[in-house]
Amino acid sequence: MDISIIIVNFNSANYTINCIESIYKYTKKVTFEIIVVDNNSSSEDIKALNTFLENKPISFLKSKINLGFGGGNHFGYQFAKGNHYAFINNDAELTENTLLKLLNYSYSDKNAGVMGLHQVNKENERFKYSFRQFIDLKYHLFNQKKPIKYYSKKTNSDLTSPFEVDLVSGAFMFFKKEAYEVSGGFDPNIFLFYEEMDICLRLKKKGYQTIFYPESTFIHYMGKSSSNVKIKNEFTISYLYVIQKNYSYMYYYILRIILLFKYGFKSILKPKKHFSSFKIILKGGNSLVYSMKP
Structure with a gap:
C-alpha cells in the first residue's frame, strides 16, 4: 500500500467527514487506507461518525481518553500498513490530487523525511505560516518572524520549487515510513502544539530533511478541530x-x-x-x- 492516512477526531465529526470526502474525491492513482482515531468524543459525535463510516473500508479506532494530537496520531500509526504516512488534520480538505504529487516527490528525493505544503483558507488565501524556522534562541534573538523572506534569501530562489525548511505545519505532514519510525514518531507527551517542531528536530538529527512542497495546497479551517480544548x-x-x-x-x-x-x-x-x-x-x-x- 502506498499511503496510510491518519485523521484524529475530537468532537468535530462534520469536519472529519468533509476531510474524508475530499480525500476520496481527489486522490487517484495511489493505493491508500484511511484510519480515523477518535479522542473520546461525545456520544453524539461518535454516532455521527459511525453512521458515515458504516460500510466504508475505513478503520475507526476509539480511544478511551483524549490522547491529544500527537498521541492520537501515534496511536493510529500503530495500525498503518502504508509505505508513507499522511497525518492530516480533520479540519483540512484536499482540493486536488495532492497525495500523488507528494508520493512522487518522496520517491525522487531520498533525503526527504517529511513534506508539507501551503495551507489556505476557504477563499484560497495563504496562511502566514505553512513552514518556518525552528523557534529557538536564534529565532528570538534575531526576530526571525518572516519565513518567506528568510528562506528566499537562504535559498536564493523564489520558493516555487521544493526546498528544505526547519519545519512544516502539523496540519498536513507526509512522512516516509522509515523516517517516521527512525525519528520515534509523534511524542505522546505533547498534548497539543509544537509536535511538528519536535519531530522535525529529531528527523534532522537522524539525517533526514524536512521539505516544503509549494506546488500544491490544502484548505485548513484553522482551529476548528481544537475549539473545545483549553489551549x-x-x-x-x-x-x-x-x-x-x-x-x-x-x-x-x-x-x-x-x-x-x-x-x-x-x-x-x-x-x-x-x-x-x-x-x-x-x-x-x-x-x-x-x-x-x-
Missing part, C-alpha cells in the same frame, strides 16, 4: 517541553531567561493576554495530557 497554557507548556527535550540544559536555561524578560514586559502592557504564559515560564505548569482520564 492557552498548553501552547507555552508544550514549547518549553520541546526545548528542554531537544537542547542542552544550558540552552534551555538561557532561552527561558529571555522568555521571562519578554513575557514579563508583555504582561505589563497586556496582562490578560500574557500573564498566564509568564507564570508558566516562571513556575512551570502541567500539560493536559496528564489530566485525561478514562
Whole structure:
C-alpha cells in the first residue's frame, strides 16, 4: 500500500467527514487506507461518525481518553500498513490530487523525511505560516518572524520549487515510513502544539530533511478541530517541553531567561493576554495530557 492516512477526531465529526470526502474525491492513482482515531468524543459525535463510516473500508479506532494530537496520531500509526504516512488534520480538505504529487516527490528525493505544503483558507488565501524556522534562541534573538523572506534569501530562489525548511505545519505532514519510525514518531507527551517542531528536530538529527512542497495546497479551517480544548497554557507548556527535550540544559536555561524578560514586559502592557504564559515560564505548569482520564 502506498499511503496510510491518519485523521484524529475530537468532537468535530462534520469536519472529519468533509476531510474524508475530499480525500476520496481527489486522490487517484495511489493505493491508500484511511484510519480515523477518535479522542473520546461525545456520544453524539461518535454516532455521527459511525453512521458515515458504516460500510466504508475505513478503520475507526476509539480511544478511551483524549490522547491529544500527537498521541492520537501515534496511536493510529500503530495500525498503518502504508509505505508513507499522511497525518492530516480533520479540519483540512484536499482540493486536488495532492497525495500523488507528494508520493512522487518522496520517491525522487531520498533525503526527504517529511513534506508539507501551503495551507489556505476557504477563499484560497495563504496562511502566514505553512513552514518556518525552528523557534529557538536564534529565532528570538534575531526576530526571525518572516519565513518567506528568510528562506528566499537562504535559498536564493523564489520558493516555487521544493526546498528544505526547519519545519512544516502539523496540519498536513507526509512522512516516509522509515523516517517516521527512525525519528520515534509523534511524542505522546505533547498534548497539543509544537509536535511538528519536535519531530522535525529529531528527523534532522537522524539525517533526514524536512521539505516544503509549494506546488500544491490544502484548505485548513484553522482551529476548528481544537475549539473545545483549553489551549492557552498548553501552547507555552508544550514549547518549553520541546526545548528542554531537544537542547542542552544550558540552552534551555538561557532561552527561558529571555522568555521571562519578554513575557514579563508583555504582561505589563497586556496582562490578560500574557500573564498566564509568564507564570508558566516562571513556575512551570502541567500539560493536559496528564489530566485525561478514562
